Amino acid sequence: MLRKLLPAVFAVLIHLPAVAAEAVPASEDPVLEERVMRLGHLLRCLVCQNQTIADSHAELAVDLKNEIRDMMRAGKSDQEIIDFMVARYGDFVLYKPQVKSTTWVLWFGPGILLVLGLGTLFVKLRRRVTQAPSPELSPEQKRQAYSLLEQADGGDGK
DSSP states (O other): OHHHHHHHHHHHHHHGGGGOOOOOOSOSOHHHHHHHHHHHTTBBOTTTSSSBTTTOOSHHHHHHHHHHHHHHHTTOOHHHHHHHHHHHHOGGGBSSOOOSGGGHHHHHHHHHHHHHHHHHHHHHHHHHHHHSOOOOOOHHHHHHHHHHHHHHHTSSOO
16 A cells, blocks of 8 residues: 555655745845845855855855844945954855955965965976986897897988
């Protein structure tokens, strides 16, 4: 009985996403919602880390968007909201952090690591070439090599 019922349940579960609808905006004011999304594209989702809070559906991102929305309703400017988020979560919350002494590692670290890695690779390859032992031929092997070369040249001594 269960084996006959399982495919039907599976078929119903597969088609559930097709019933899903577009998410309703959290605010009735489209101007406010646009402003929330615009500001949300400037802030990093602290859970996802590679998405903005505008793009993320993580619970923390939704909470942050709600907090931004509440602050906007309270009359806060975009810069005041950004300053609040940076004070609360640090520069990491900015999706594109400013270049300053505390974020130099973030901005220049990958380039420095790339240059160091390429430099190390260059040095290792140079050492490998200079340390490669050149094969020493015995006098008998040298004579055989010269005779083979003469045969290949046709014996004209060039």
